[in-house]
Amino acid sequence: MTSRPLYIYLQRPDNGEWVTVGRYTLDLATNAGKFLYAPSYIESGFAWSIDPVNLPLIPNHDFVAPRYSGLHDALRDASPDAWGKLLLQKEHQLPSNTHESKYLVLASNADRWGALAVGKTKLPSVANTAFPKLPQLDALAQELLAIAERRPPVDAKLRRRLVGTPSIGGARAKATIRDGDDYWLVKPFLPTDTADIPLLEHVALQWGTLAGMNFAKTVLHRLSGEQSVVRVLRFDRHGERRFMTISGASLLGTEYPGASSSEVARWSYPRLAEELRRIGAPVEDWKELFDRMVFNAVVGNDDDHPRNHAAIYQPSEHRWRLSPAFDVVPNSDETPKRLTLQVSVGTFAISRAAFLADAVRFGFKTSQEAASHLDALLVRIESTFGQVASQLPTSLRSMLLDRLARNVKVLSGLL
Ligand SMILES: Nc1ncnc2c1ncn2[C@@H]1O[C@H](COP(=O)(O)OP(=O)(O)OP(=O)(O)O)[C@@H](O)[C@H]1O
Numbered sequence: 001m002t003s004r005p006l007y008i009y010l011q012r013p014d015n016g017e018w019v020t021v022g023r024y025t026l027d028l029a030t031n032a033g034k035f036l037y038a039p040s041y042i043e044s045g046f047a048w049s050i051d052p053v054n055l056p057l058i059p060n061h062d063f064v065a066p067r068y069s070g071l072h073d074a075l076r077d078a079s080p081d082a083w084g085k086l087l088l089q090k091e092h093q094l095p096s097n098t099h100e101s102k103y104l105v106l107a108s109n110a111d112r113w114g115a116l117a118v119g120k121t122k123l124p125s126v127a128n129t130a131f132p133k134l135p136q137l138d139a140l141a142q143e144l145l146a147i148a149e150r151r152p153p154v155d156a157k158l159r160r161r162l163v164g165t166p167s168i169g170g171a172r173a174k175a176t177i178r179d180g181d182d183y184w185l186v187k188p189f190l191p192t193d194t195a196d197i198p199l200l201e202h203v204a205l206q207w208g209t210l211a212g213m214n215f216a217k218t219v220l221h222r223l224s225g226e227q228s229v230v231r232v233l234r235f236d237r238h239g240e241r242r243f244m245t246i247s248g249a250s251l252l253g254t255e256y257p258g259a260s261s262s263e264v265a266r267w268s269y270p271r272l273a274e275e276l277r278r279i280g281a282p283v284e285d286w287k288e289l290f291d292r293m294v295f296n297a298v299v300g301n302d303d304d305h306p307r308n309h310a311a312i313y314q315p316s317e318h319r320w321r322l323s324p325a326f327d328v329v330p331n332s333d334e335t336p337k338r339l340t341l342q343v344s345v346g347t348f349a350i351s352r353a354a355f356l357a358d359a360v361r362f363g364f365k366t367s368q369e370a371a372s373h374l375d376a377l378l379v380r381i382e383s384t385f386g387q388v389a390s391q392l393p394t395s396l397r398s399m400l401l402d403r404l405a406r407n408v409k410v411l412s413g414l415l
């Protein structure tokens with residue numbers, strides 16, 4: 001028994017028109033999920049693969065999904081994660097063993113990540129929705145908190161809107177607001193947080209930018225009850241245009257979350273740099289990934305998992321680029337000694353030797369060149385902390401200052 005086909009639509013990067021890019025079917029007996037590029041798409045000569053690693057543009061070829069119980073990586077990227085799934089489970093009384101493809105279908109196209117949409121008709125039909133606006137940020141954050149705490153709606157209309165469009169990923173409560181042509185992810189402080197996570201995320205993303213890297217822009221707000229909310233500029237949307245994206249998990253060909261322990265061998269920064277190279281991103285992006293690995297180590301962000309990295313297709317450049325960094329949050333409970341992705345073959349531990357061991361895979365010509373690059377980067381990270389530190393309460397400031405001093409020593413080879 002095969003499921004009814006699900007048609008996959010793509011907003012063309014060149015002119016913004018929606019086209020049908022392919023068809024997904026699921027064999028309900030075996031959980032074999034198949035994706036076929038539409039002959040009309042191939043014949044049109046479009047050059048855009050929806051996943052250049054796992055779904056190259058091959059005509060008349062049924063790609064069988066190797067992960068996610070039969071959902072292809074690019075479709076999993078366009079589906080919700082823990083937070084959105086929780087909302088959909090409640091809204092539609094779904095059992096916990098619900099197939100991944102069900103979440104893909106139920107989550108609305110309106111807020112989906114990247115430039116893919118799904119539907120049951122051969123011709124694209126993608127509804128546009130009015131997003132909550134900036135003045136509603138306070139109400140939106142209050143409603144997210146109410147959902148997280150299982151309280152009844154504060155604003156019934158907003159609640160319906162939030163539970164109706166939970167397609168964006170991640171585990172934390174979040175929603176999108178629109179301000180002019182910009183879209184922002186709104187992430188409030190949660191009652192379960194042991195530290196001011198939105199503030200830490202805001203500070204870390206600003207800090208990375210000041211240290212010379214491409215980090216997503218953020219704005220911090222305080223709700224009436226003093227609770228903080230961070231909003232993060234979405235890089236996959238502008239006005240009516242959506243940009244193609246691919247997660248680090250897809251680039252690495254690994255399942256996240258839910259990978260088996262053997263798959264962790266695939267989780268690696270130098271491998272991710274090589275995948276960026278393979279999909280056509282320039283050498284500055286591979287080096288930027290090296291820089292982010294260093295930054296994560298210095299600030300103690302060990303939630304740097306495969307789905308917290310991404311690439312984005314830049315229509316003006318006709319190529320994939322590393323996306324701006326997002327979800328970079330210093331661990332507030334302990335100073336990590338390891339990162340989630342390997343820093344060089346077989347090593348997760350933070351040390352100068354390990355960070356330099358595979359440096360040529362990030363595009364450095366020699367390990368000496370990488371060493372000087374690393375030293376200059378450490379100086380930039382250290383010297384820019386002062387520009388963000390005043391936003392932190394004393395306890396978090398001294399925690400980060402101690403961590404910074406120690407990790408700079410470790411990565412300079414002095415400890
Ligand atoms: N600035 C951004 N622009 C576009 N997409 C983003 C941006 N930030 C995050 N995303 C997308 O939204 C997802 C969830 O966001 P984020 O990682 O910030 O949430 P989270 O709930 O803190 O995640 P986690 O489950 O890793 O804790 C990301 O995996 C990514 O796909």
Ligand SMILES: [Mg+2]
Pocket residue numbers: 170171307308327
């Ligand atoms: Mg995340």
